[in-house]
Amino acid sequence: MSKRQLAMVMDLNKCIGCQTCTVSCKTQWTNRNGREYMYWNNVETKPGAGYPKGWENLGGGFDKDGNLNEGNIPSRAGGYGVPWDYNHDEVMLGATLEPNAKPDWGPNWEEDVGEGDFPNSHYFYLPRICNHCSNPACLAACNNQAIFKREEDGIVLVDLDRCQGERQCITACPYKKIYFNPKLSKSEKCIFCFPRIERGLPPACAEQCVGRIRIVGFLDDEESKVHKLVHKYKVALPLHPEAGTQPNVYYVPPLPGPPKLDAEGAPIEGSERIPLAYLESLFGPGVRDALDRLKAEMERRKRGEKSELLDILIAYKHEEMFEIADAKLATQPKIEPVMIGEPRVYGGKKR
Amino acid sequence: MIRAICLLAAVFGAAPAWAEAAPHIIEGEFAAKVPTEPETGAWTKATPLTVTLYRQRTVRLRDKDVNHKLDTELGPRTAAVKVVYSKKQLGVQVSWDDATQDQLEHAYHDAFGDAVAIEFPQKYGMGESLPYVGMGDIDHPVVVTIQRAHKDASHNRQFVAAGFGSLTAIERDTEMKMTYDAAAKRWHAVFVRPLKDHNLDLTHGLVPMGLAIWEGGVHERGGNKALAPWRFIRLGKHKLDPDYLAYVSWGEDGQPIGDPKKGETIAKTQCIACHRFADQQVAPVGIAPGLENIGGYAVARYLQESVQEPSKVILRPLNPNRHYDKSGKRDPHGAYPNAVAYTWSVPGADGKHMSKMPPFAHLPADDVNNLVAYLKTIKDPLNTKGAQ
Amino acid sequence: MSYNRRDALRSLFAIGAAGLVQGREAQAKGREPDKPVIIEDPRAFYYNTSPTENMYRSEFADTYGDPAEHGTAFHCVNCQGNCAWEVWIKDGKITRENQSATYPSIHPEIPDANPRGCNKGAQHSQNMYEHDRLKYPLKRVGARGAGKWKRISWDEAIDEVAQNLYETMRTKGPQGNYVHLGAGILSEARGASFKRLGTLLGAVRPYIASYVGDMFPGTSLVYGEGNIGCSYDFMYGTNVQVYWGCNPNTSRIPDAHYVWEGKYNGSKVIVIAPEFNSTAIHADLWVPVKAGYDGHLAMSIMHEIVHNGLFDEAKAKVFTDLPLLVREDTKALLRLSDIDQDHKGFNKALFETFEELAGDAEFHEHEVFLAWDQKSKKIVVMPGSEGAGLKTLRLQDRGWDLDPALRGTFDVTLDGGETIKVRPVFEHMVAKLDDFTPAKTRALTGVHPKMVQILARDIALPEVVSVTIGFSLGKHFNGMLTQRAIGSLVALTGRLGRAGGMNTENEWSISGIGGLSGFSGKYKQRFASGMVSEFLLGDGFKDAEQQFSDADIQKATGSDRATWRKDIDEMLQASKNDQGVGHGKSYWDTVETFVLVADSRFRRNKGRYREAFLQKAKYLCVAEVRMSETAMWADLVLPCASHYEVWDLRTNPGYHRFANIAQPPKNLAPVGEARDEWSIATDIAKRIEQLAKAQFKKSKNQGDLHIPDDTHSQTGFRELDQLTELFTDGGKLGTDQQAVEYILSHVPQFRGETLESVNKRGGHCTVNREGGKSSPLYDDRPYSTFENNFYLLQPFETLTGRLTFYVDHPLWISAGANVPVATEPLRPSKFPLVLMTPHARWSIHSTYKTSAILQRLQRGVPYVMMNPTTADKRGIRDGDEVALHNDVGRVIAMAKIMPSIPPDALFMEHGWEPFQHKNRAGHNVLNGDLLNRLEVSDGWGHLKFGVNWDGNQHAYCGNVEIGRA
Known part of the structure; x- marks a missing residue:
């Protein structure tokens, strides 16, 4: 197993669903080279089918005994949606702007939809990247053993030389966070921005997160913020832990939201707008304790007491949310000036 | 041995009907030049061998959407194989019927291409066991050359492998061309490679060759493919080792080798704890190679050696990470150890891997022959729906 | 693909x-x-x-390139966010952007402002190279809007614009030209370019905030200015944060973290909005008010506060006009000029003391107001008003000690000897509140009285409460009164400075910048009301005639159609053209040559605005970055450099205290022939000068060189032979970079900063202490307005010097709006569904609306959000193509079904270009408008036409029906 493990904690109480992370990732990695349809980072509205559509029902992960489950490859039309393009050039000549394929699904198709009946509906945002699991199902499923964990930080990568494009990894990932690059015939996925980390820049999604919800650090460092949130305070929980992959991305679950309203329109004290059971279906049985802990600390804070937990979540200094100094390479590897392709700059001149 | 001699007589005789006489031998056609275009030049002179390929069922797809298709829609398929060789080169042409031309597409992540591969063991000849035909085994590396139906020829690649999960890309030294005859709904794939290089020396009278075909339309890929048993290329310009011919021909030339009925009884008592086959489904999936279709793609000699000396041909498990030992000690990051039950070999004292299957050397020779005869019957019937 | x-x-x-x-x-x-x-x-x-x-x-x-080549930028200059970005470049092409994330922390226990910037900004690098980017000057060769263009040279283009501007000046005078820098550029440096040109030429320019409908006139009424409040880091330290008619999670993205960090820090978050919006989901309380009835809710809360004594009377006496006396006979405020100053009921001695203390400063008696002092039992002068020489709100000081009454009826003897009854404003307000008890408003607002109780306590009682209102409220016909009601509610609680208070959109005071756009008063621009100009340019009366029934108008305005129209016509007649300046909401119906820069008027295209406008526009030049709906209809299109290709500087608004500087990355390859606005304007000025000189040489007519301008030029002329010299200030100004350098060296709030120091820091600098307008801007504390009033008791910039509850303009008295009040919204009642078009998460108005990256994160086509029951009733399923219609328009969109939308409303994020819709009709065609008489009225006290007192274009006047298309 890798010697160290980088991890990310995302605070869903601070997530505003702005998708700056999604766009940051897109311009950093997935606007080119067969990755156009991919979202290594996406933010989906929960409850909802998410992205790819219905990923929670597409199988993968391990059964309770530790055996890999079967799964499905999301279909292009039904799962990922067709990444439509536009006739921008024709707009120059007076045409209407139209997508070249009928949009019927996309990474944020159900934005702000959620569930429930007005005025007691509920929803929240769930940003997702590759979980860089300790027991990656993608790795387990690869018949060519072309997926590995980096020794120095546990980042999961696809060996682009060895990958045969079989897509077993896609069926196996319970999060459907590994994608097939049809142009390269290889699988690709979030790489936790290791080339940025090596240069002292946090992952694009985390550094550029305007809601300041993402904390990055080594889980094995007991002084790290991620360790404290996950292990000391236990307010950060893995997504779908039952899939058995031991994810290394953790979530502070959302507080239940404003009180529901009764038939007369009066607020119902103590009502839980987001059902606890639903949160438990996502984050496992630790939700209740995590939320109780959080509420108790918030009460303390209201009374003017100190709270290390809230200090971490509030995050006074943006740069201190990223404890990645250890991950920097002492010397930069010499990089060949070759690129696997060019950014698909929409409508722009190719370089 | 007598049979071998008869065969030899036929080899040097005038225009024998090879296909009937020796269903495992492909007669190489010598020519000044090996054409890279299918069905041109010397290809038109070469005698084809019809080869039946069976789905390798040991490797199950993890893909729920298409598993049932693989189980229900695809039976064995046949291909016509021709060999042409020159002083320096060896060419293989594989032709097969396919109603659909499935190509990998740049724009589609869920498209799979039709594909074909040939395979040669790095070591062969008398004294070398035949490797597992799927992708070699630990002691028997093979060179695999794959072409995939894709608009971009760079998807054709060459590998060296020694069992499941070991496919390692190497420099490509084979010219490849795959063309679809839309009118005849038939693929022709041509491979032209050096007769001899640092990886392979094929300048022998009898060269084992493996063959696999993937049907992209039903999402076959990787180990989910149709496999032919080892077939043997006869290169008349090179010296033939008659012992080797006899060795590989055992059980492949139509002569009976034992009583399958008796063999079945042995299999059902001795093998079912670890292997699954036919209606025998007690063994947990994955703790040993599945034997479904084994009779279709394994030659008798391989089966015989696997029974008697399992450690001669050790298969790596499909993927040891598919099964975690949840009772094992987790590492600091929560990772489980792999479940040892699903490995197929263990390192011996000298570090060399030993098969977890005990050698059945104690079985009387007749029993072994009966068992092999039975195993050879385990394959989908040729008239299965969807056979191509 | x-x-x-x-x-x-x-x-x-x-x-x-x-x-x-x-x-x-x-x-x-x-x-x-x-x-x-x-x-x-x-x-x-x-x-x-x-x-x-x-x-x-x-x-x-x-993508990273060489960090030494990176540029800095704040793009989205039509957003109020103002965020510093680091711009990456490789081989001359911009690859991507990353927020600079280097803003300094102001206090170790307050979260810093990093990283500022949102999804839109994060993809500007992609958008700037999109195929709809304008790269070359384009001249129309077919009919307007037909999309037939001919590429011409910049020389030809500049010549054509200059010819048209010059010919119009010669034949129609300066008032024939309309030079407008639209909402697409709100930055100080680039924004000054065409403003400067327009001012130099004496062209008409509409007021941008009013023009787009993003004004807070109701707030101006109460507080004396519209843009007030706090920097967003202030939210961190509040006890209660109220977001009313706004949705910071969606439309204030870079600031929203302070809301939630504030919640962790102990603050209660309350959202008042019709829909369960993205901010409400994390809030502690969500109040679903019916669209357009926010004013009624505010009045109810005020009722609750007053009747439960939840407000501080002492503060009300000092800071508000509530103790001022109102004449019972006329309902006018009692003025010093009204009364017999020698009558014993008047505390003349005190007035004399005030006069003495005021020294040379005079008392203008018509603007001096009176209260009943409970100590001296006399009528007293309240200091601090517009006309009072003594500029303080103090009720006690050496020499005086007042306790003005809030209640009671008093006698006062007028100058003529007549004695009349007077009562404090407070009593009038309280009487009005009785019409708005929580029980009475419930049916309209949909808000339960229990909720009103909670709101009253949460707003009135905690130590620090901030009430933020969005632009949304002002987009209803009754919006100005809603803003005022909420402003009054907050004013009643005495929240100023550190105690929080009303938050609209804080602005820093940035002095020394006027030199960029002005000419030391020599030339004045023809500054027009945005609301009125647009309404009339688009023949708004015609659409309104079709859209609103007599009953609709009666309900919303309180008077019949004819009376309403007569009142409006009178006001408009008085304020028309050059002779109307100073008499209300200025506008010119003389305009015929239009130069529009970064202006998206045809995107907004209400009703049949575009057809009406194009009939009036003899010539239309549009300078833009990309092919917008407006550019499509132009006669000439000029390609402008976009945010990474220019030098620019931006400070305001004051959501944060940082000024951002754009500097193009090193070695950036140009995008086509796009040019910065300053250089374009400079060339136009030069060319007009050449043309004028040539014409003069031919005609010898002095009028061809010096265009007469009696009203807006001190010399009486526009001296075209000096244009270049004047525009460039003797060669010192002429490019975007020079404009930035000018600001850095002239603005005291940036004292000591240079391009180098700014660049080193990551493209930004901090506004220094002098940036605070009504409070000091402390180095280590969030900013909140009105500390100077609260602690130093300086008067507000209102007529009475106090927070204004009472307006005794005759029209307002007759409309019952002399005190805070809520009126009905204006919507065609024959259609059942309110159409709301709030700010988008995915675009800055129309900017970035066509971005493929952002569209794929939506639904790829315009969509309309509706409740499942609304949809079910009409057989609409999610994803269906639907048509919204009413009497003025029909719009096609995709249905998106969401339980968080109220059943009586439809929501569409605004900003879709009409050309993104199937039948080329954007959502605003459904939306006729009407001028609200109160918003048009003018000339009362501080309610005089200007940046604080104009009105809004209303965007929520279009009820609709919807069905499958």
């Missing part, structure tokens, strides 16, 4: 490199056979990670 085959080959070659390397190694060893690599557990160890790693590393290097 297109890709380049050569790239694919290159890429695969790179992928195959690892295999090749292995092959070569074998060769080096004398061609040993290749060996397969067997991997035991790739979780533990992997044999060869570097080919993969190096590929991603090299890809990263290709």
Whole structure:
């Protein structure tokens, strides 16, 4: 197993669903080279089918005994949606702007939809990247053993030389966070921005997160913020832990939201707008304790007491949310000036 | 041995009907030049061998959407194989019927291409066991050359492998061309490679060759493919080792080798704890190679050696990470150890891997022959729906 | 989806490199056979990670480029966010952007402002190279809007614009030209370019905030200015934060973190909005008010506060006009000029003391107001008003000690000897509140009285409460009164400075910048009301006639159609053209030559605005970055440089205290022939001068060189022979970079900063202490307005010097709006559904609306959000194509069904370009408008036409029906 493990904690109480992370990732990695349809980072509205559509029902992960489950490859039309393009050039000549394929699904198709009946509906945002699991199902499923964990930080990568494009990894990932690059015939996925980390820049999604919800650090460092949130305070929980992959991305679950309203329109004290059971279906049985802990600390804070937990979540200094100094390479590897392709700059001149 | 001699007589005789006489031998056609275009030049002179390929069922797809298709829609398929060789080169042409031309597409992540591969063991000849035909085994590396139906020829690649999960890309030294005859709904794939290089020396009278075909339309890929048993290329310009011919021909030339009925009884008592086959489904999936279709793609000699000396041909498990030992000690990051039950070999004292299957050397020779005869019957019937 | 085959080959070659390397190694060893690599557990160890790693590393290097070449920018200059970005470049092409994230922390226990910037900003690098980017000057060669263009040279283009501007000046005078820098550029440096040109030429320019409908006139009424409040870090330290008619999670993205960090810090978050919006989901209380009835709710809360004594009377006496006396006979405020100053009921001695203390400052008695002092039992002068020489709100000081009454009826003897009854404003307000008890408003607002109780306590009682209102409220016909009601509610609680208070959109005081756009008063611009100009340019009366029934108008305005129209016509007649300046909401119906820069008027296109406008526009030049709906209809299109290709500087608004500087990255390759606005304006000025001189040479007519301008030029002329000299200030101004340097060297709030110091820091500098307008801007504390009033008791910039509850303008008295009040919204009642078009998460108005990256994060086509019951009733399913219609328009969109939308409303994020809709009709065609008489009225006290007192274009006047298309 890798010697160290980088991890990310995302605070869903601070997530505003702005998708700056999604766009940051897109311009950093997935606007080119067969990755156009991919979202290594996406933010989906929960409850909802998410992205790819219905990923929670597409199988993968391990059964309770530790055996890999079967799964499905999301279909292009039904799962990922067709990444439509536009006739921008024709707009120059007076045409209407139209997508070249009928949009019927996309990474944020159900934005702000959620569930429930007005005025007691509920929803929240769930940003997702590759979980860089300790027991990656993608790795387990690869018949060519072309997926590995980096020794120095546990980042999961696809060996682009060895990958045969079989897509077993896609069926196996319970999060459907590994994608097939049809142009390269290889699988690709979030790489936790290791080339940025090596240069002292946090992952694009985390550094550029305007809601300041993402904390990055080594889980094995007991002084790290991620360790404290996950292990000391236990307010950060893995997504779908039952899939058995031991994810290394953790979530502070959302507080239940404003009180529901009764038939007369009066607020119902103590009502839980987001059902606890639903949160438990996502984050496992630790939700209740995590939320109780959080509420108790918030009460303390209201009374003017100190709270290390809230200090971490509030995050006074943006740069201190990223404890990645250890991950920097002492010397930069010499990089060949070759690129696997060019950014698909929409409508722009190719370089 | 007598049979071998008869065969030899036929080899040097005038225009024998090879296909009937020796269903495992492909007669190489010598020519000044090996054409890279299918069905041109010397290809038109070469005698084809019809080869039946069976789905390798040991490797199950993890893909729920298409598993049932693989189980229900695809039976064995046949291909016509021709060999042409020159002083320096060896060419293989594989032709097969396919109603659909499935190509990998740049724009589609869920498209799979039709594909074909040939395979040669790095070591062969008398004294070398035949490797597992799927992708070699630990002691028997093979060179695999794959072409995939894709608009971009760079998807054709060459590998060296020694069992499941070991496919390692190497420099490509084979010219490849795959063309679809839309009118005849038939693929022709041509491979032209050096007769001899640092990886392979094929300048022998009898060269084992493996063959696999993937049907992209039903999402076959990787180990989910149709496999032919080892077939043997006869290169008349090179010296033939008659012992080797006899060795590989055992059980492949139509002569009976034992009583399958008796063999079945042995299999059902001795093998079912670890292997699954036919209606025998007690063994947990994955703790040993599945034997479904084994009779279709394994030659008798391989089966015989696997029974008697399992450690001669050790298969790596499909993927040891598919099964975690949840009772094992987790590492600091929560990772489980792999479940040892699903490995197929263990390192011996000298570090060399030993098969977890005990050698059945104690079985009387007749029993072994009966068992092999039975195993050879385990394959989908040729008239299965969807056979191509 | 297109890709380049050569790239694919290159890429695969790179992928195959690892295999090749292995092959070569074998060769080096004398061609040993290749060996397969067997991997035991790739979780533990992997044999060869570097080919993969190096590929991603090299890809990263290709986007990152050389950090020494990086530029800085704040794009989205039509957003109020103002965020510093680091712009990455490789081989002359911008690759991507990353927030600078280097803003200094102001206090170790207050979260810093990093990283500022949102999804829109994060993809400008992609958008700037999109195929709809304008790269060359384009001249129309077909009918307007037909999309037939001819590429022409910049020389030809400049010549054509100059010819048109000049000819119009010669034949129609300066008032024939309309030079407008639209909402697309709100930055101080670039924004000054065409403002400066317009001012120099004496062209008409509408007031941008009013023009787009983003004004807070109701707030101006109460507080004396519209843009007030706090920097967003202030939210962190509040006890209660109220977001009313706004949705910071969606439309204040870079600031929203303070809301939630504030919640963790103990603040209660309350959202008042019709829909369960993205801010409400995390709030502690959500109040679903019916669209357009926010004013009624505010009045109810005030009722609750007053009747439960939840407000501080002492503060009300000091800071508000509530103790001022109102005449019972006329309902006018009692003025010093009204009364018999020698009457014993008047505390003349005190007044004399005030006069003495005021020194040379005079008392203008008509603007001096009176209260009943409970100590002296006399009528007293309240200091601090517009006309009072003594500028303080103090009720006690050496020499005086007042306790003005809030309640009671008093006698006062007028100058003529007549005695009348007077009562304090407070009593009038309280009487009005009785019409708005929580029980009475419930049916309209949909808000339960229990909720009103909670709101009253949460707003009135805690120590620090901030009430933020969005632009949304002002977009209802009754919006100005709603803003006022909420402003009054907050004013009643005495919240100023550190105690929080009303928050609209704080602005810093940035002095010394006027030189960029003005000419030391020599020339004045023709500054027009945005609301009135647009309404009349688009023949708004015609659409209104069709859209609103007599009953609709009666309900919303309180008077019949004819009376309403007569009142409006009278006001408009008085304020028309040059002679109307100073008499209300200025506008010119003389305009015929239009130069529009970064202006999206046809995107907004209400009703049949565009047709009406194009009939009036003899010539239309549009300068834009990309092909917008407005540019499509132009006679000439000029391509402008976009945010990464320019120098620029931006400070306001004051959501944060940082000024951002745009500097193009080094070695940036130009995008076509796009040019910055300053250079374009400079060339136009030069060319007009040349044309005028040439014409004069021919005609010898002085009028061809010095265009007469009696009203807006001190000299009486526009001296065209000096245009270049004047525009460039003797050669010192003429490019965007010079404008930035000018600001850095002239603005005291940036004292000591240089381009170098700013660049070193990551493209920004901090506004210094002098940036605070009504409070000091402390180095280590969030900013909140009105500390100077609260602590130093300085008067507000209102007529009475106090927070204004009472307006005794005759029209307002007759409309019952002399005190805070709520009126009905104006909507065509024959259609059942309110159409709300709030600010978008995915665009800044129309900017970035066509971005493929952002569209794929939506639904790719315009969509309308509706409740499942609304949809079910009409057989509409999610994803269906639907048509919204009413009497003035029909709009096609995709249905998106969401339970968080109220059943009586439809929501569409605004900003869709009409050309994104199937029938080319954007959502605003459904939306006729009407001028609200109260918003048009003018000339009362501080309610005089200007940046604080104009009105809004209303966007929520269009009820609709919807069905499958």
